[in-house]
Amino acid sequence: MNDPVTLYDVALSSRLLLGTARYPSPAILAESIRASGCEIVTVSLRREAGGARAGEAFWSLIRDVGVRVLPNTAGCRTAKEAIATAQMAREVFATDWIKLEVIGEEDTLQPDVFGLVEAARALANDGFKVFPYTTDDLVVADKLLDAGCRVLMPWAAPIGSGRGVNDAFALRALRAHFPDIPLIVDAGLGAPSHAALVMEMGYDAVLLNTAVSRAGDPVLMARAFALAIEAGRAGFRAQPMTPRDMAEPSTPIIGRPFDRLA
Amino acid sequence: MLARVIGAGVAGLCAAYALARKGVEVEIVERESAPGLGCSRFAGGMIAPWCELESAEPLVATLGEEALDFWSRELGIATIAGSLVVAPARERAELADFARRTRNFESLDAKAIAALEPDLAGRFDAALFFRQEAHLDPRAALVALTGRLAQLPNVTLHVQQDAAALATIPDWVIDCRGFAARDALPGLRGVKGEMLILRSDEISLTRPVRMLHPRRPVYVVPRGEGLFMVGATMIENEERARVTARSVVELVNSAFAVHPAFAEAEIVETGSDLRPAFADNLPRLLKRGHTLYINGLYRHGFLLAPALARRAAEVVVNDGYFPEVMDADSNQRAAAGCERDDVANAAGRTGVR
Numbered sequence A: 001m002n003d004p005v006t007l008y009d010v011a012l013s014s015r016l017l018l019g020t021a022r023y024p025s026p027a028i029l030a031e032s033i034r035a036s037g038c039e040i041v042t043v044s045l046r047r048e049a050g051g052a053r054a055g056e057a058f059w060s061l062i063r064d065v066g067v068r069v070l071p072n073t074a075g076c077r078t079a080k081e082a083i084a085t086a087q088m089a090r091e092v093f094a095t096d097w098i099k100l101e102v103i104g105e106e107d108t109l110q111p112d113v114f115g116l117v118e119a120a121r122a123l124a125n126d127g128f129k130v131f132p133y134t135t136d137d138l139v140v141a142d143k144l145l146d147a148g149c150r151v152l153m154p155w156a157a158p159i160g161s162g163r164g165v166n167d168a169f170a171l172r173a174l175r176a177h178f179p180d181i182p183l184i185v186d187a188g189l190g191a192p193s194h195a196a197l198v199m200e201m202g203y204d205a206v207l208l209n210t211a212v213s214r215a216g217d218p219v220l221m222a223r224a225f226a227l228a229i230e231a232g233r234a235g236f237r238a239q240p241m242t243p244r245d246m247a248e249p250s251t252p253i254i255g256r257p258f259d260r261l262a
Numbered sequence B: 001m002l003a004r005v006i007g008a009g010v011a012g013l014c015a016a017y018a019l020a021r022k023g024v025e026v027e028i029v030e031r032e033s034a035p036g037l038g039c040s041r042f043a044g045g046m047i048a049p050w051c052e053l054e055s056a057e058p059l060v061a062t063l064g065e066e067a068l069d070f071w072s073r074e075l076g077i078a079t080i081a082g083s084l085v086v087a088p089a090r091e092r093a094e095l096a097d098f099a100r101r102t103r104n105f106e107s108l109d110a111k112a113i114a115a116l117e118p119d120l121a122g123r124f125d126a127a128l129f130f131r132q133e134a135h136l137d138p139r140a141a142l143v144a145l146t147g148r149l150a151q152l153p154n155v156t157l158h159v160q161q162d163a164a165a166l167a168t169i170p171d172w173v174i175d176c177r178g179f180a181a182r183d184a185l186p187g188l189r190g191v192k193g194e195m196l197i198l199r200s201d202e203i204s205l206t207r208p209v210r211m212l213h214p215r216r217p218v219y220v221v222p223r224g225e226g227l228f229m230v231g232a233t234m235i236e237n238e239e240r241a242r243v244t245a246r247s248v249v250e251l252v253n254s255a256f257a258v259h260p261a262f263a264e265a266e267i268v269e270t271g272s273d274l275r276p277a278f279a280d281n282l283p284r285l286l287k288r289g290h291t292l293y294i295n296g297l298y299r300h301g302f303l304l305a306p307a308l309a310r311r312a313a314e315v316v317v318n319d320g321y322f323p324e325v326m327d328a329d330s331n332q333r334a335a336a337g338c339e340r341d342d343v344a345n346a347a348g349r350t351g352v353r
Helices: A026-036 A056-065 A079-093 A113-125 A138-146 A168-177 A192-200 A218-237 B010-021 B058-074 B089-101 B110-116 B138-150 B178-183 B245-258 B260-264 B301-318 B330-336 B340-349
Strands: A005-007 A010-012 A016-019 A040-044 A068-072 A097-100 A103-105 A129-134 A184-186 A205-208 B002-006 B025-029 B083-086 B106-109 B126-130 B155-158 B172-175 B189-199 B209-211 B218-224 B227-231 B266-277 B284-288 B291-295
Touching: A016 A026, A016 A218, A026 A056, A026 A218, A040 A056, A056 A079, A056 B189, A068 A079, A079 A097, A079 A113, A097 A113, A113 A129, A113 A138, A129 A138, A138 A168, A192 A205, A192 A218, A205 A218, B002 B010, B010 B025, B010 B138, B010 B172, B010 B291, B010 B301, B058 B301, B083 B089, B083 B110, B089 B126, B106 B110, B110 B126, B138 B155, B172 B301, B178 B189, B178 B266, B178 B291, B189 B245, B209 B245, B218 B245, B227 B245, B245 B260, B245 B266, B284 B301, B291 B301
Parallel strands: A016 A040, A016 A205, A040 A068, A068 A097, A097 A129, A184 A205, B002 B025, B002 B172, B025 B155, B083 B209, B172 B291
Antiparallel strands: A005 A010, B083 B126, B106 B126, B189 B227, B189 B266, B209 B218, B218 B227, B284 B291
């Protein structure tokens, strides 16, 4: 099935992006990446960077897997911090792609959408290709596009919660308002069925981390999500039937029920 | 037969002990001024083979069970008082996941928690209790082990000594240098860990308490005389001795969530070092000619060292072979990042035979 998704002029056949945090070991992480067939992994820099790029050993393990790296600014709390981290990421991974996170609330890790828009504009002006982690708010999404983003990454639920889609209406509204912008659901999914659901809604891709890395068997779960995403995407393209409300009476037959006519 | 053990951390001292007990002449060489000044010093000292199943492979628990007997009965330095695992009310899902991945525990309700640890009464409504697990003070344990070695006639200890500068060639080199052995083991990486030691007279705990949290799990290990070890961060970088403000805040916050009295505790010490790990986070005995590397103990130094030491001594004395830790298959070799020939060459370069 030739159905690529194009992110910033790069065509990808896998619609799954995988985070690299909190796996039992780098070996299991590498195996999970392979099992998922994903072509993009996100890597956090803020904390792992240390004083003098001390995270190099782990980063090179990830680079060795041979997939495209999307560095992120996880853990940044201000636009300024996120911009500095993005600049370092560009050097370390030799890429102008950046998954932009500006966290506004420590407990739920909810994005600070004001700082997010500010940082997105600065980075886009500086030549970055920005993948902003945002809420499902329509107006914020519009501002992010205005700031120069060409991909949006709304949450389904708070990071690491595994709840699945909290507000299906908001996600459908986003999809309907931005039919031509790649939309990637980032954060909050727990089970493969959650991923299938957002793909059936017409989302372009899914980013996962905790749902895979903290599963009992991360490698098997990576595969399960890959299958669900493929199924959900195919389901969307195949145009599902509209559900019927059988509680409403159908065309009435005068006099007696249809099945007793004979 | 003379065996030279390089590195007097928990792996080296346990190896020296196991070899000496088999009658081997043992020479321990340590670059620092005393044993136990490397990363072993910052360990939690929890001998918790079943708790570790939460994120470790079953092999870690299998090997770790041997450590309970070694530290509690043979050395008499560990206390078997169990481990208590709790979670904040909102993170009950973490407790369920932990229970699903581990074994040998009992589930406790609030009343049973209070009976075990009166100071935690009313703070948590559910816990897992791993009754057979133990804990020790790593520094006291290494002093005791060094003392035990000093009593053995066939063991010598050389401190502030660079092993590469020694002219004599022993029959065996047992390389227990931890992360410093990366010059010979390219697949080794360091995983940074930071810890605190707090002092509080307001709290008393009898056993290690682990508090689960999706981002900031913490354990508090009582060390006696009002001291508590609080650990530990797990960060994929290799800077050794830098404790960040963020990590201190997170560890203190988590300790505070275990018990609010920790807010008034004195910060006695902060520490940071690197856990030596291979890509699969599993330990290895790597035999290259007459050099045997004991490495990759990751966050399980005290838990794994006795079992690895015992196997190392068997390798040296009886040509033993232990496939579970001796790179039995190519996947293991690949995960260690060291194909046989590479390591043989690296060993050759450092001048050991």
